[in-house]
Amino acid sequence: MDSEVTDRLLIIAGVLAGLLIVAPGLIWLERRLLALWQDRYGPNRAGPFGVLIVLADTIKLFFKEDWIPPFADKFVFVIAPGIVAATVLLSFVVIPFAPGVMVSDLNIGILFFLAMSSLGAYSIILGGWASNNKYALLGAMRGAAQMISYEVFMGLSLMGVVIMAGSLSLNTIVEAQRSMWFVVPQFVGFVIFFIAGIAETHRLPFDIPEAESEIIAGFHSEYSGMKFGLFFVGEYLGIILISSVVVCLYFGGWLGPAFLPPLVWFIIKTFGFICLFILLRASLPRPRYDQLMEYGWKILLPLTLVNLLVTAAIVLSMKGT
Amino acid sequence: MLSIIRTMWITFMHMFHKRETVQYPEQKNKLSTRWRGRIVLTRDPDMGERCVGCYLCAAACPVDCISLQAAEDEHGRRYPEFFRINFSRCIFCGYCEEACPTYAIQLIPDFEMGEYNRQNLVYEKHELLINGQGKYPGYNYYNIAGLAIKGKGKGEAENEEPPVDVKSLLP
Numbered sequence: 001m002d003s004e005v006t007d008r009l010l011i012i013a014g015v016l017a018g019l020l021i022v023a024p025g026l027i028w029l030e031r032r033l034l035a036l037w038q039d040r041y042g043p044n045r046a047g048p049f050g051v052l053i054v055l056a057d058t059i060k061l062f063f064k065e066d067w068i069p070p071f072a073d074k075f076v077f078v079i080a081p082g083i084v085a086a087t088v089l090l091s092f093v094v095i096p097f098a099p100g101v102m103v104s105d106l107n108i109g110i111l112f113f114l115a116m117s118s119l120g121a122y123s124i125i126l127g128g129w130a131s132n133n134k135y136a137l138l139g140a141m142r143g144a145a146q147m148i149s150y151e152v153f154m155g156l157s158l159m160g161v162v163i164m165a166g167s168l169s170l171n172t173i174v175e176a177q178r179s180m181w182f183v184v185p186q187f188v189g190f191v192i193f194f195i196a197g198i199a200e201t202h203r204l205p206f207d208i209p210e211a212e213s214e215i216i217a218g219f220h221s222e223y224s225g226m227k228f229g230l231f232f233v234g235e236y237l238g239i240i241l242i243s244s245v246v247v248c249l250y251f252g253g254w255l256g257p258a259f260l261p262p263l264v265w266f267i268i269k270t271f272g273f274i275c276l277f278i279l280l281r282a283s284l285p286r287p288r289y290d291q292l293m294e295y296g297w298k299i300l301l302p303l304t305l306v307n308l309l310v311t312a313a314i315v316l317s318m319k320g321t
Numbered sequence: 322m323l324s325i326i327r328t329m330w331i332t333f334m335h336m337f338h339k340r341e342t343v344q345y346p347e348q349k350n351k352l353s354t355r356w357r358g359r360i361v362l363t364r365d366p367d368m369g370e371r372c373v374g375c376y377l378c379a380a381a382c383p384v385d386c387i388s389l390q391a392a393e394d395e396h397g398r399r400y401p402e403f404f405r406i407n408f409s410r411c412i413f414c415g416y417c418e419e420a421c422p423t424y425a426i427q428l429i430p431d432f433e434m435g436e437y438n439r440q441n442l443v444y445e446k447h448e449l450l451i452n453g454q455g456k457y458p459g460y461n462y463y464n465i466a467g468l469a470i471k472g473k474g475k476g477e478a479e480n481e482e483p484p485v486d487v488k489s490l491l492p
Contacts (some may be wrong), residue, residue: 021340
């Protein structure tokens with residue numbers, strides 16, 4: 001009993017440490033990859049291949065003036081950046097990194113993940129509202145609208161997987177993919193979930209809440225220092241989260257040929273999706289706000305429903321025979 | 322949808338393109354010979370100063386960064402007593418070079434003149450003068466101009482004929 005508790009604590013500490021090391025590292029990775037795809041070098045001075053730029057950035061953020069605007073709602077302004085990091089970190093509770101390496105095998109894993117990522121929207125809304133700044137408010141409103149509308153079919157799109165696996169637990173879903181990855185029968189669901197995932201992390205090309213060229217920095221216009229840093233880390237944690245959820249749901253999680261340990265397979269697959277996120281940022285322009293809404297409600301939502309119906313019908317008919 | 326995937330593919334293929342960045346401090350760009358950079362004062366082939374202190378550069382300078390004081394030596398040659406360029410004001414427009422009648426002031430392909438102390442950007446004459454002729458080798462103002470100085474009377478310059486005696490009517 002006692003050793004089980006320490007094991008659990010070790011896993012929690014390991015996951016937390018791993019994520020908090022990888023998330024800032026992604027800043028470096030993203031800048032280097034963007035540079036690579038834009039025929040530049042990116043940060044390459046500090047340390048080997050410039051990795052120490054992360055350290056320099058962190059130190060810079062810590063020593064910057066941490067300014068709270070006098071017109072802001074101080075309490076909400078201070079807690080808002082914490083919410084995004086906390087909710088995303090909480091979502092990792094249900095991710096199976098490898099057999100046994102999982103903080104908690106909840107039987108409502110996917111539901112928990114969806115709930116936590118919805119709570120992340122509060123960070124944007126509260127941050128934008130508490131800033132008491134019109135651009136921040138505009139960004140927050142856009143963020144709220146975007147996250148609510150994309151959450152609808154984010155949940156619906158992965159119901160296909162849930163129907164096929166017959167469980168909401170991510171561990172069971174991964175186990176159910178031993179014969180075939182769900183990306184093959186659920187390709188439409190995968191594409192829609194991935195698009196919704198990008199919108200959920202409000203990454204480019206769906207960074208409507210930030211939209212530097214239109215509304216300065218959107219909901220975090222007024223943030224500086226480490227509070228801004230927390231928003232940033234939250235965004236990168238969100239990328240890792242969506243990538244690992246996609247891997248778990250559609251690409252067999254830690255399953256893979258036996259010559260590499262399961263954890264390594266999981267990391268390789270997740271890393272591939274993180275790179276895809278960055279490639280999307282490097283290549284696609286930002287859609288207009290109304291285009292985003294139209295695309296979501298008029299195209300993706302009906303597609304998701306059709307996908308769900310067809311999947312359910314096929315599974316039912318196969319069970320019936 | 323297809324165009325999105327195509328865009329992503331094209332961007333991805335840029336991974337294998339040559340990088341455009343010039344790694345500056347280690348790897349330098351080639352500057353053209355007409356690059357307008359640091360300003361120098363050149364000398365004539367006999368290593369005398371070319372500047373005759375005519376103030377045309379100071380007059381042409383749009384930001385008033387040149388100041389000088391003309392003087393005359395015992396041979397009758399004019400020279401600047403001091404010549405000062407404030408490079409923290411200079412905009413490297415090259416008007417001074419265009420205005421100079423004796424090719425003395427010239428802009429050269431060098432821009433690496435960063436300083437931590439602003440005062441160090443004020444260059445005095447000994448910092449501006451170079452031991453060379455710059456872009457116009459072989460040019461010596463006093464050998465061409467008709468002006469009489471010690472050791473060279475009227476009519477003794479290159480391509481110059483002796484002065485006409487205006488008091489005489491004979492051809």
